[in-house]
Amino acid sequence: MITKGKTFIISGPSGVGKSTVLHALLEGRDNLYFSVSATTRTPRPNEVDGVHYHFIDVHHFQELIGKDEFLEYAEYVGNFYGTPKKYVDDAMESGKDVILDIEIQGAVQVCSKRPETVRIFIAPPSWKELERRLTARGTDTPEKIQERLIRAKVECQTANSYDYFVINDTVEEAVAELNAILCAEHCRPSERISQILNRE
Numbered sequence: 001m002i003t004k005g006k007t008f009i010i011s012g013p014s015g016v017g018k019s020t021v022l023h024a025l026l027e028g029r030d031n032l033y034f035s036v037s038a039t040t041r042t043p044r045p046n047e048v049d050g051v052h053y054h055f056i057d058v059h060h061f062q063e064l065i066g067k068d069e070f071l072e073y074a075e076y077v078g079n080f081y082g083t084p085k086k087y088v089d090d091a092m093e094s095g096k097d098v099i100l101d102i103e104i105q106g107a108v109q110v111c112s113k114r115p116e117t118v119r120i121f122i123a124p125p126s127w128k129e130l131e132r133r134l135t136a137r138g139t140d141t142p143e144k145i146q147e148r149l150i151r152a153k154v155e156c157q158t159a160n161s162y163d164y165f166v167i168n169d170t171v172e173e174a175v176a177e178l179n180a181i182l183c184a185e186h187c188r189p190s191e192r193i194s195q196i197l198n199r200e
């Protein structure tokens, strides 16, 4: 019998390093599925359609909302983002853990539908460093960066409702903490006991 995978939400300010850390985490694990979101945002120069996001227009996005194809969706700094439900469910059914890189409004929606979801917040070591990372990424205008910084502080204040809080000082340490969290979550009695009881 296949044990169903778990869903992990990763939230944190834009530019904190979520993509960087998740890329490194995914490299070391083949039982982990990264949920590719749909967005109405314009692709950044290094972003590939279907890999980083499904880049779609607002009309298509609204069509998908109408067909109830999103597990959750939200508006973030002027663009829409949503998690396609089917891929998440297929991956979980096949026994894979699923990672959702989504902001806090989306996290609230997922947890109200699926309270067993594990929420991890990734924070920057300082606000100065967050501004430096956003600037170094070179993908946002100074105005968008200031907008994202204001949003980041608001988000950090709500992080108390999350299950774990990881500070992305170095990528290596952040990945090590995420691996430890994933490991610990699979040691919960709720999961282990049913596995043992199903054995001969």
Ligand code: ADP
Pocket (backbone or CB within 6 Å): 012, 013, 014, 015, 016, 017, 018, 019, 020, 021, 133, 134, 136, 137, 168, 169, 170, 171
């Ligand atoms: P997010 O996905 O959270 O928006 P990115 O992964 O795009 O953030 O990272 C934003 C920038 O910060 C990138 O230029 C990335 O190389 C850099 N970065 C990420 N993690 C670290 C780290 N631990 N130390 C220094 N720079 C980092």
Ligand code: 5GP
Pocket (backbone or CB within 6 Å): 010, 011, 012, 013, 014, 015, 037, 038, 041, 072, 073, 074, 076, 081, 082, 083, 101, 102, 103, 104, 105, 106, 107
């Ligand atoms: P970015 O534009 O920097 O790629 O992402 C902006 C924010 O949108 C990030 O906080 C990211 O976690 C969030 N995000 C990405 N995909 C989704 C999604 O499918 N749903 C929600 N609610 N947020 C998302």
